Every structure is written in structure tokens, then in C-alpha cells.
Amino acid sequence: xxxxxxxxxxxxxxxxxxxxxxxxxxxxxxxxxxxxxxxxxxxxxxxxxxxxxxxxxxxxxxxxxxxxxxxxxxxxxxxxxxxxxxxxxxxxxxxxxxxxxxxxxxx
Amino acid sequence: xxxxxxxxxxxxxxxxxxxxxxxxxxxxxxxxxxxxxxxxxxxxxxxxxxxxxxxxxxxxxxxxxxxxxxxxxxxxxxxxxxxxxxxxxxxxxxxxxxxxxxxxxxxxxxxxxxxxxxxxxxxx
Numbered sequence: 001x002x003x004x005x006x007x008x009x010x011x012x013x014x015x016x017x018x019x020x021x022x023x024x025x026x027x028x029x030x031x032x033x034x035x036x037x038x039x040x041x042x043x044x045x046x047x048x049x050x051x052x053x054x055x056x057x058x059x060x061x062x063x064x065x066x067x068x069x070x071x072x073x074x075x076x077x078x079x080x081x082x083x084x085x086x087x088x089x090x091x092x093x094x095x096x097x098x099x100x101x102x103x104x105x106x107x
Numbered sequence: 108x109x110x111x112x113x114x115x116x117x118x119x120x121x122x123x124x125x126x127x128x129x130x131x132x133x134x135x136x137x138x139x140x141x142x143x144x145x146x147x148x149x150x151x152x153x154x155x156x157x158x159x160x161x162x163x164x165x166x167x168x169x170x171x172x173x174x175x176x177x178x179x180x181x182x183x184x185x186x187x188x189x190x191x192x193x194x195x196x197x198x199x200x201x202x203x204x205x206x207x208x209x210x211x212x213x214x215x216x217x218x219x220x221x222x223x224x225x226x227x228x229x230x231x
Contacts, residue, residue, distance in 0.1 A: 033217040042221040049215035096156040
């Protein structure tokens with residue numbers, strides 16, 4: 001089974017750029033998605049298919065992919081962006097997997 | 108508007124079987140390409156994918172939990188049911204069901220939207 005690895009935490013000041021990485025051997029062949037989860041709430045997708053932003057998601061959220069790593073970038077971070085972020089992908093057999101999550105702290 | 112809602116027991120005894128129901132609206136379980144998944148999250152921990160069922164009754168399970176999980180659908184009731192056998196305190200978690208969204212021309216998939224989740228506690 002494949003795994004996705006994320007840093008446990010990232011901290012940024014308001015207005016700065018936050019970058020959260022997700023690494024996995026399958027990522028060059030499989031799309032990754034990113035979810036935002038605020039305390040007590042269900043996750044919400046913020047980036048799908050590595051780089052696409054669903055409707056309703058602010059433009060400051062973007063995604064990129066390079067080799068075995070995908071990156072979620074939040075430009076001009078706002079206090080409301082403080083949350084847990086999870087990457088997710090699936091392998092060729094249809095097994096889905098989530099990363100361990102990254103807690104974004106806005107200082 | 109697509110919505111999903113989980114229901115089931117809030118407390119389960121160790122060794123018992125858990126049965127959770129996901130009631131959907133805004134889409135049909137028999138429509139081509141539709142999928143519904145289950146995901147859980149222990150308190151303070153990460154999301155864990157459990158299972159997914161597709162419109163054609165194809166099913167996928169987490170390899171680590173496959174022996175304990177069964178996912179089924181009832182298209183007439185618009186429900187997806189997950190059963191997990193031999194429950195243990197480590198299975199205490201919020202259990203979510205979610206709609207599998209598809210990209211253009213069926214390329215790429217993700218979970219959107221999610222249900223609100225239901226907390227299941229395993230304790231004697």
C-alpha cells in the first residue's frame with residue numbers, strides 16, 4: 001500500500017505565504033486532492049486534481065505538483081485559514097489514502 | 108444540492124459489530140459513475156479512508172481493515188451501509204460518508220461533499 005507524508009505543522013504570519021507539502025511514490029502517476037478541516041467540522045476540498053480550485057474556494061489557494069511531491073500554497077494567509085489540511089490520492093487498484101495531516105497555525 | 112447524513116449508534120461495546128447508515132439526497136446511487144465512501148477520524152488524529160461503493164456495486168476497501176468491513180447500498184432507500192465487525196476501543200472515531208466527485212470527462216476524483224459525521228465510541 002502506498003503512503004502520503006505531510007509535515008505535522010506549518011506556521012506563518014498573516015499575509016505571508018504558506019506551503020504545505022505531501023510526498024508519495026504514487027504521486028507522479030496519480031492525482032492528489034487537498035482538504036481543509038476546521039475544528040468540529042467536516043473536511044472541505046480546496047484543491048482537486050493537483051491544481052484545480054473548486055468553485056467557491058478563494059483564489060489564494062493553489063496547488064502544484066513536481067515528481068513525488070504535491071504542494072498546497074496559500075498566498076496572503078488569513079486568520080480564517082488556520083485549520084488542518086490533508087492531502088489524498090488513490091492508487092491504480094482503487095485504494096484511497098489520506099496523508100497524516102498538517103496543522104496550519106496563523107501566528 | 109447533494110447532501111449526505113450519517114446515522115447509527117453512538118456507543119458500541121467491544122467485540123460487537125457496528126452498522127452505520129449514510130442517507131443521501133440530490134443524487135442517485137444507480138446513476139453511472141456515482142460513488143460513496145466512508146472515512147473515519149479518531150479524536151485528534153488524521154483522516155482514514157475505509158471503503159467506497161460505486162454505482163455498479165463495485166466495492167473497494169482499505170487493505171488494513173478489509174477483513175472487518177462490508178459496504179452495501181440500497182438504491183430504493185438512497186442509503187449506503189457500512190458494517191465493521193469486532194469493534195475495539197481504538198475504533199472510537201467520527202465516521203463520515205462522502206460523495207465521490209468526478210473531474211471533467213471522468214478524469215480525477217475526490218470527496219465532495221461530506222456528511223456532518225457521527226461520533227462512535229467503543230467502550231464497555
